[in-house]
Amino acid sequence: MRVLAVNWDLTAQGFVGDEFASAESFASFDAVILDPGPLPELWLPWAALTPDGTHVVRPGRDFGLARALLNLFHARQKELEDLLFRGGGILVVRVRPAGEELLLQGDPPRRLDRYAFLPRASLVRGPYHLSLPQGLRFLPRRGKDVQVIASLHPLAPFLQRYASHGYEAVLTTALGAPLSAFGEVLAQNRVGDPLALDLPVGLGHILFVPAFPEAEGAEAGGLLRQALAALLSCPLPEVAPDWLPNYRLPGEDELQKAQEELTKEKERLARREEELAQVQREFDFLRALLFPRGREGLSQAAGAAFAKLGFSVEPGSSPVHLLLKGPEGEFLVRVALAPFGPVGPEEHRALLLELDRLRNEERREVRGLLLCLAEPELDPRRRGPQWTEAVERASRDHRFVLVAAYDLFRAAAQALAGADPNKIRRELFETEGPWKPRF
Numbered sequence: 001m002r003v004l005a006v007n008w009d010l011t012a013q014g015f016v017g018d019e020f021a022s023a024e025s026f027a028s029f030d031a032v033i034l035d036p037g038p039l040p041e042l043w044l045p046w047a048a049l050t051p052d053g054t055h056v057v058r059p060g061r062d063f064g065l066a067r068a069l070l071n072l073f074h075a076r077q078k079e080l081e082d083l084l085f086r087g088g089g090i091l092v093v094r095v096r097p098a099g100e101e102l103l104l105q106g107d108p109p110r111r112l113d114r115y116a117f118l119p120r121a122s123l124v125r126g127p128y129h130l131s132l133p134q135g136l137r138f139l140p141r142r143g144k145d146v147q148v149i150a151s152l153h154p155l156a157p158f159l160q161r162y163a164s165h166g167y168e169a170v171l172t173t174a175l176g177a178p179l180s181a182f183g184e185v186l187a188q189n190r191v192g193d194p195l196a197l198d199l200p201v202g203l204g205h206i207l208f209v210p211a212f213p214e215a216e217g218a219e220a221g222g223l224l225r226q227a228l229a230a231l232l233s234c235p236l237p238e239v240a241p242d243w244l245p246n247y248r249l250p251g252e253d254e255l256q257k258a259q260e261e262l263t264k265e266k267e268r269l270a271r272r273e274e275e276l277a278q279v280q281r282e283f284d285f286l287r288a289l290l291f292p293r294g295r296e297g298l299s300q301a302a303g304a305a306f307a308k309l310g311f312s313v314e315p316g317s318s319p320v321h322l323l324l325k326g327p328e329g330e331f332l333v334r335v336a337l338a339p340f341g342p343v344g345p346e347e348h349r350a351l352l353l354e355l356d357r358l359r360n361e362e363r364r365e366v367r368g369l370l371l372c373l374a375e376p377e378l379d380p381r382r383r384g385p386q387w388t389e390a391v392e393r394a395s396r397d398h399r400f401v402l403v404a405a406y407d408l409f410r411a412a413a414q415a416l417a418g419a420d421p422n423k424i425r426r427e428l429f430e431t432e433g434p435w436k437p438r439f
Helices: 065-086 156-165 217-232 252-287 294-308 345-361 389-398 405-416 421-430
Strands: 003-006 015-018 031-034 055-057 090-095 102-104 110-112 121-125 128-132 136-143 167-173 184-188 194-201 204-210 312-315 321-326 329-338 367-374 401-404
Touching: 003 217, 031 217, 055 065, 065 090, 065 102, 065 110, 065 204, 090 167, 090 217, 121 194, 156 184, 156 204, 156 217, 167 204, 252 294, 252 405, 294 312, 294 321, 294 329, 294 367, 294 405, 329 345, 345 367, 345 389, 367 389, 367 405, 389 401, 401 405, 405 421
Parallel strands: 003 015, 003 031, 031 090, 055 102, 090 204, 329 367, 367 401
Antiparallel strands: 102 110, 121 128, 136 167, 167 194, 184 194, 194 204, 312 321, 321 329
16 A cells, blocks of 8 residues: 655655655555645745735746646646546545635636645535535634544544644535535534545545644554555445445345344443433432532532432522422522531521521521531541531521531432431431431
């Protein structure tokens, strides 16, 4: 396998490095890997910049530059057409913004940009039509939110290895047709913009990959070589004529049935995996009582734990308040998180104010419950007091319940282990001041 790397510093067995203008015919290789980033350097040093920011070359006064550029890009375009339509080869393009265009004045005027070398092709898939190269757009957009969605594609290891390096542009079409109708989107960003694409053209492929700064050298070359070798080893082109599937071979029906059964099994396993992930998520919610993601995380964990004890949980007037309903009555819960010491009086005062509001404005008779978590960085068994003495005295005076987050975690664990949640819930309602569970 011979691979030409144009303007991209890659090293691997069978790789030949060269520049766009001086390389051998693209059609003489099995695959061409091309970085279009440096291509504007072919004209920018000699083009005139007009007041509107356009780079212009005027034939007849450019010492033949316009003609040389047109001939060069036309020749490379024809070579790539031969590579794809006749040789069944692969073109890998590093996706960068289209950048500065060059206007070649004349009759008619011509324009060149980084992607003028792409082969001419007309792709039709159902109701959609895509013309190359003018139908593709390369919009500047930078980010590192690369999501590889085709994990089984041969190019996936390369994309996964360099996903954290980010991208410089996204792919789209001029007429708004979805790129997924013409090829396989291999990677996208978090809002769904295609970043990597396997586009079947003729008998071969065009692979568009993110720019991935620093994706060079032997490692990147080795990963790309593996992907190219896997794609080139397939004897059938990606797009075959309609009549080809009619010529079936003995054993294909059984193979198709086995594939259908495997697909069903994968769907069943995916559903089971989702169910297990949901169970694990519930466990994680409870474990957040020990080390939450801030006060809101503690509030979410508390809601999950109280639900395990048989309470009906409703959101309160703020993210740190919860309303609990049970057969024995109602609780207003306030969660308090103190990273470096015991919970202080300001938390119980806020709880009392909210209790007064509920009683006076909504005419609801509810009891207060202050859920405290202090020093979450420490192991629960090594933590100090979870509240100050002033808070404990106030809890007895105002008849609200003090609960340590670790004790609530233990109570939820007891309920999961089969203990009677009604008994635990009754203990809570019978408590005034600190709750000391009996388990």
